[in-house]
Amino acid sequence: MTTSSPQAAGQRAGMKKELPEHFRSYKHVWVFIEFEHGRIHPVSLELLGEGRKLADKLGVELAGVLLGSGADSLDDATRNCFAYGADVVYRVEHPVLAQYRNQPYTKVMTELVEKFQPEIMLLGATVLGRDLAGSVATTLKTGLTADCTELAIDDERSLAATRPTFGGSLLCTIHTLNYRPQMATVRPRVMAMPRPEEGREGRVVVYTPELEEERIITKVLDFLPDDAAEASGLAFADIVVAGGMGLRSEENIQLVRQLASVLGGDWGGSRPLVQKGWIAADRQIGQTGKTIRPKLYIAAGISGAIQHRVGVEGADMIVAINTDPNAPIFDFAHLGVVSDAVALLPVLTEAFRQRLLVNRMAG
Amino acid sequence: MRIFVCIKQVPDSAQIRVHPVTNTIMRQGVPTIINPYDLFGLEEALRLRDRFGGEVTVLSMGPPMASESLRKALGYGADRGLLLTDRFFAGSDTLATSYALSRLIEKAAEEQGMPHIVFCGKQTIDGDTAQVGPGIAQRLGLSQLTYVSAIDAVDPEQGTITVRRRADHGVQVLSSRLPAMITMLEGSNQIRRGTQNDVLRAARSDITQWNAAGVGIEDLSLCGLRGSPTVVKRVFAPSVRSEKATIVSSESGVSATASALIEAILERQPALETDLLEQASGY
Structure with missing residues (x-):
């Protein structure tokens, strides 16, 4: 959406250098784990691979953030997060979170960020990820870069998020210099799928949100699965x-x-x-x-x-x-x-x- | 029904060119259009007005010339257009844009009453972020319904709505409450041709313009460049691969070229031939 010229971009970068004091304690890289109908979306595993590299460069932990309901399937998903590179899994289990809805997911993600304070948060640029990322970035009043094709850490420990711009004719590198977390979405298949390491272990942090179904204004009446044969592979x-x-x-x-x-x-x-x-x-x-x-x-x-x-x-x-x-x-x-x-x-x-x-x- | 539709004037991306030598965008003379994704929301709004009566208001933030796009929307049949324009908005990212637009919506709601539905484009063709609609919904406390392929039922009296929403691997049928922010999926409808009356009325209509102060924005640090947490550090052309494509050609016509191309592909990717044969064994 930013529509400045490259020249203006240079001036702007000079404007905001200092990270305010209250954001300096924000640490670690988070990946939102898209978990629906009992399975993790492949893009979340790809992001764990990419997040691993960013966390290693920063010398911090990589966490998967897993929301859902049903202990067995969450156990399984937690193991998968560790196998694909997470050091920590923030696990939030509640019947209200059984199917994705914007309101409860935005509430829980906002609370988690405020409580545990990550410096980077990555989400898949899927239908779900885009719906959620735009909301959470707004409640947190932080920067969000959509559809990144490359992620890197620069010399000042800042996330350099590169994406196509101007209708896809040029690339631009975007930073969120004085807000945290630095948020970015990445489309499926853009990052390579990491090789899982079975049996790899990590720490589980359980978070119990206060959610009541009566307060959620949107209800899922039905889910009509696509005809698998029709779906394009x-x-x-x-x-x-x-x-x-x-x-x-x-x-x-x-x-x-x-x-x-x-x-x-x-x-x-x-x-x-x-x-x-x-x-x-x-x-x-x-x-x-x-x-x-x-x-x-x-x-x-x-x-x-x-x-x-x-x-x-x-x-x-x-x-x-x-x-x-x-x-x-x-x-x-x-x-x-x-x-x-x-x-x-x-x-x-x-x-x-x-x-x-x-x-x-x-x- | 009161329906607001947010639109954005964008350069027609199909006609943007990059200067071959300097690699800068050549913006001169590129025609502007209403962001195509916004038109699905506009058409849905007009259909709801056909059924329930009421008014469709189109809103935009942009330079003064964006009023042309609003006037175009009136030509499709919208009732009135509101433009938020101020130099303080220059350089807004999605967070600053959703702030400014939500203030414009509140200003319009003061005069007309709170809208039942605010339609936004699924995304724009110039920014492609899909973030402004959700930003507006959060700021105004609207029920957020994105990627909607159909509105099954709506009851403005009861304040209820049922929609079909495209999700991964299927369609969610959702019931929710008004007011709602909805982004429509492309292809869910097709924008109508405005009647001759609409087109004539559009040409005569004034587009109401507001500046930041006019919509009650006092803290300018929330607007434009200053209100944008993201910073564009670098804009660049993609690096060209060190080698350009090897061009395959043959003097002896299309068939010879096709054969040469197949040889070249298999020479570089020998494993493909085995893969292809395995797949072909299904014949």
Whole structure:
């Protein structure tokens, strides 16, 4: 939301250096553990991996903050937090917290921060995480940086949170210099999943909140789970083919789907296709859509603005097809073809199909 | 029903260019639009007014030229537009923005009465934070309902509302109380074409402008740069990979290029061929 120029940004950084006295006792790195329907969201484990690095750099503890109800499943989740790197788990168990609702979760998170005073708090940039982070940052009147693509600790022990800006055409590094905690959200799959260490142990801090169901104004009447078969497995696919405005028409999206189908992969598209209504929002790849980490990513007719780039950089191999040899996508793709994607895609699909057929018969 | 809709005038991101040499944003001449995510809230507000009667007020914070976006919203059918504009708001981050907008909402509520619903965009296309709506809800004590795909029922008399909310892995059906802050999911509706009357009325209407003092903001340290806990230390272009993409091409046409591309992919990622064969065995 900040709309200053780079020059103004420099002046501003000079304005606020001193951390007020009452914030100096704020210590340790927290990760909010998104725990719903008996499972931890993978982004929370990815954040424990990233939080571990920040905590080690600062020489402080890493804590997972776990809210929910049901002792057995919370026991299991607590063990997982330790296995993925937490030193401490703040555990808050209450029937009111069984399903996520903004009001009780905001209340509990605000109380925990005020009582235990962390210097950094990370949340997943999911539907739940974004709903909660915006509320908690407001009650605490602290800084929150959304959708970070890189987190680091600078020489003054301050969190340097980097994210795309200006509609995804540049990157900016944001600090919260004189408020605590420094809050940031990160999208799923942006950070690598750490390797768990089974049997790793830590300390549990139990917090008992005062919550009464009668005082919670929002009630969950029902939860309608998505059809698992319909849900897109895009974020975890090994091979992804995506299209952009270079496809020129809605009809040509089938060219992307056909190649993905022959490769046994999944498919998606860039943000303009969603804005045009050509593809569903859950097929969007990029900063405001899905972040992917496939072995092979083929981008057809996508120019490669930062918005898109930050969503695909984790791919092992990026192949770009674009008519414009100066398109930014060629700056970060490994292989490129300067060609019209609409002409190349069907030929490429057929060539892959043939190659697989020949090999299968040979094998 | 009294419904407020917060909108933001944003540069049309599809038309922003980065200067190839200096890597700075070229903002000159980039047209501005109403943040597309805000229009889903505006349409939902107009539909509720169609059903229940009442008024739809659009509100914005921004430079004086943001009144154009408010006027555009009147052209879609909104009843009145309010703009909060003051140089003290320059450089606001999301915390300072939600403060200023919540004061504007309170000011409007003094004159019109407390709104039943405040719609905000799910996020903006220039900031992409999704933080201002929740910030306003917290500050005004509104029931916070984000990522709403449908409003199933609303009763302004009883002050109750039932919505469907997109969650991970499914849809929550929530009942809650008014007043509520709602952000609508994209695709949940489509903004109407304003009637000719609306468009004519919009052209003639005055957009009411307030400054910080006008909405009762006395402590300017809560506004703009000074009221923003986040500090942008650096804005930069992403580093270019040391090597650019290896360009695959063939003089002999598209098929030869396709074959060359497949060879190049498999040469660099030999394991892919085995993976592909395993997947293909399902044929």
